[in-house]
Amino acid sequence: MIFGIKEIFRMWGNTRMIVLTAISAAVYASVLIPFKAIPIIPGVTEVRPANALPIICSFMFGPAGAWGAAFGNLIGDFFGTLGPGTLFGFVGNFLYGYIPYKAWKCLSGEEPVSFWGIKSWAKFILTVSLASGSCGLFIGWGLDLLGFVPFSALANIITLNNLLVSLILSPFLLFLLYPRVKKWGLLYTDILTEDELSNGRFSRSGLVVTILAVAGGLVLGNLISTGLMSSGAGLGGGSGVGLGVLPIIIILLIGASLL
Numbered sequence: 001m002i003f004g005i006k007e008i009f010r011m012w013g014n015t016r017m018i019v020l021t022a023i024s025a026a027v028y029a030s031v032l033i034p035f036k037a038i039p040i041i042p043g044v045t046e047v048r049p050a051n052a053l054p055i056i057c058s059f060m061f062g063p064a065g066a067w068g069a070a071f072g073n074l075i076g077d078f079f080g081t082l083g084p085g086t087l088f089g090f091v092g093n094f095l096y097g098y099i100p101y102k103a104w105k106c107l108s109g110e111e112p113v114s115f116w117g118i119k120s121w122a123k124f125i126l127t128v129s130l131a132s133g134s135c136g137l138f139i140g141w142g143l144d145l146l147g148f149v150p151f152s153a154l155a156n157i158i159t160l161n162n163l164l165v166s167l168i169l170s171p172f173l174l175f176l177l178y179p180r181v182k183k184w185g186l187l188y189t190d191i192l193t194e195d196e197l198s199n200g201r202f203s204r205s206g207l208v209v210t211i212l213a214v215a216g217g218l219v220l221g222n223l224i225s226t227g228l229m230s231s232g233a234g235l236g237g238g239s240g241v242g243l244g245v246l247p248i249i250i251i252l253l254i255g256a257s258l259l
Helices: 007-013 015-037 049-061 064-078 086-108 118-145 149-184 203-225 239-258
Strands: 039-042
Touching: 007 015, 007 064, 015 049, 015 064, 015 239, 049 064, 049 086, 049 149, 049 239, 064 086, 086 203, 086 239, 118 203, 118 239, 149 203, 149 239, 203 239
Parallel strands: none
Antiparallel strands: none
């Protein structure tokens, strides 16, 4: 199979995966909501220690963690940040919960997530950086496209917020939770069959494409947003980012679907 996304649809036929999606969403939302009172950009984003949770749920629950991140963020938006940008937040958080388990599998095969050795840490940091950047890129692009917040502000805040919280909290929480979840037989690899799971035929190519799209999109978006580069449509920030970064957003989604 060329694309590696079939499990994000097939999981809805598995009761345990649906339950894990609901749990992931509920826990994510319950930690997001109290911090709505500490905004970074009022009405848009806030201090988010909960951002470690989609990473953890992704490694443990796979596609259920991805959907849980998307729905959890949607629930959180009902408590102060609901609006036209919510759709972009839904997709951005889905990517944030989807990329970690897919990228890790591409890098490590069936090896469980671990923190023993420099190589494992390097793969973990790359995986979290890629997930954080994809979320920041997509949401920053979307809200700039709507004319709400400049890309150079929002995309960078989301990326750094996600990255720092996840690198600090996720390893500790995974160290505590992962062995227990594995013992209980609740890892996504224990629930879904091999036929329901797949790495795309071009998963390694997808990883490279995703890395290039995230890095290139963040750089290009910042250059256009700050007026240091034209979008090619003769526009410099605002809708210039929407038009200029759109091809990279499409490439990002293609790359992620190939993982």
